[in-house]
Amino acid sequence: MLIRRTYKYRLRVSKTTAARLDWVLWQCRQLYNAALQERIGAYQMRRVSVNYYDQANQLPSIKEVCPEYKEVGSHVLQDVLRRLDKAFQNFFRRVKQGQTPGFPRYQGRNRYDSFTFPDIAGWKLDGDRLTLSKIGDCRIILHRPLEGSIKTVTIKREGQHWYVCFSCEVEVAVPTVAVQSEVGLDVGLLHWATLSSGEQIANPRYLRKSLAKLKVEQQSLALKRRGSNRRKQQVRRVAELHRRVANQRKDFAHKISRRLVDSYDAVYTEDLRLTNMVKLHNMALSFHDAGFGMFNAFGAYKAASAGKLWLQVNPRYTSQTCSGCGVIQKKELSERWHSCLCGTELDRDHNAAINILRLGTSLRVGQPTAMLTPLGVGGSRCDGVSVTSTWSQRWYPCLQREPASRRHPQSKLAKLRHL
Ligand SMILES: [Zn+2]
Numbered sequence: 001m002l003i004r005r006t007y008k009y010r011l012r013v014s015k016t017t018a019a020r021l022d023w024v025l026w027q028c029r030q031l032y033n034a035a036l037q038e039r040i041g042a043y044q045m046r047r048v049s050v051n052y053y054d055q056a057n058q059l060p061s062i063k064e065v066c067p068e069y070k071e072v073g074s075h076v077l078q079d080v081l082r083r084l085d086k087a088f089q090n091f092f093r094r095v096k097q098g099q100t101p102g103f104p105r106y107q108g109r110n111r112y113d114s115f116t117f118p119d120i121a122g123w124k125l126d127g128d129r130l131t132l133s134k135i136g137d138c139r140i141i142l143h144r145p146l147e148g149s150i151k152t153v154t155i156k157r158e159g160q161h162w163y164v165c166f167s168c169e170v171e172v173a174v175p176t177v178a179v180q181s182e183v184g185l186d187v188g189l190l191h192w193a194t195l196s197s198g199e200q201i202a203n204p205r206y207l208r209k210s211l212a213k214l215k216v217e218q219q220s221l222a223l224k225r226r227g228s229n230r231r232k233q234q235v236r237r238v239a240e241l242h243r244r245v246a247n248q249r250k251d252f253a254h255k256i257s258r259r260l261v262d263s264y265d266a267v268y269t270e271d272l273r274l275t276n277m278v279k280l281h282n283m284a285l286s287f288h289d290a291g292f293g294m295f296n297a298f299g300a301y302k303a304a305s306a307g308k309l310w311l312q313v314n315p316r317y318t319s320q321t322c323s324g325c326g327v328i329q330k331k332e333l334s335e336r337w338h339s340c341l342c343g344t345e346l347d348r349d350h351n352a353a354i355n356i357l358r359l360g361t362s363l364r365v366g367q368p369t370a371m372l373t374p375l376g377v378g379g380s381r382c383d384g385v386s387v388t389s390t391w392s393q394r395w396y397p398c399l400q401r402e403p404a405s406r407r408h409p410q411s412k413l414a415k416l417r418h419l
Pocket of ligand 1: 322323324325326327340341342343344
């Protein structure tokens, strides 16, 4: 199977090369904004829409008028116009879908931060030495080997640093693994996540630390006078911290997803797009706002290249339902303990993780979700949690059944006693 993989490396650039890269970025941004202006103007004045080819055909004449564009690779310039075209296509597609997207915007100096060599022209890689035509040489910090054949090369600025991203086509042979171990994962507020095995993954302390620091620095930024030198300095400091936080988040997501994929054949997590607002709202206050989507994306591709499974399930009722008997019990967010009449006693998040595991399993084996799923007999389930109650030998109603608010635990108990 051929897959696309992006390898990102830090660049070591001299001052002159950095200035040159900045200059190219500036030219690309100018072109982007001019092309955007042309599209808007053409529509407003003549009601015509301009497409990518109309604009790309103008590049030679632009170079006649503005000779500085001769100093930038022509494929790089074409890629700028293609980006704009993509922005418009995405905009119209989303309008068609009934969403309310933002109109493609003019790019400010701090916003436009990368340019791309869309093919094999204009760059050369020799060991750790990257030569960019009309720009110069720089060294790559090759922290990991590059695999596959390079399709595009993107140079990116992040704060004070420069990076290169190689998009490569990699051939991978993926044997499909028979699922022998599986796990459910519930993201929480107190802990970053709880696994169905009962293990808790704590919020990383370093992230908490830098978030607190970011808050202080941002408050200090708000007090600086606009246009002052000290404000400029502070802006740089805040940007650096943001970069640090983003990297720490990414690092954490990589490490946890790697560990899960290595130790389980199937991992089930929540699809937070389907979650109830209460949970989302509380997550926004914690570490999860940006991190969880990324975590899922990392896990999914890691699982895919290991021949394993990474599934997302609908998290509805997963924290309200009893993992022992399937009865739905309303719980406040502050209630940290799950205790049921059937004798199930465990941590709230652990309970939810077990439910997520069960949902994931039924999704994997392709059972219609409204069906009853048998619970492992013998008091111990695949995740090693022992259930002492006799309920474990009964049938477990799957979670995606409609909320049985009137299904009172007492009456259900009575009914089953009669069986
Ligand atoms: Zn129960």
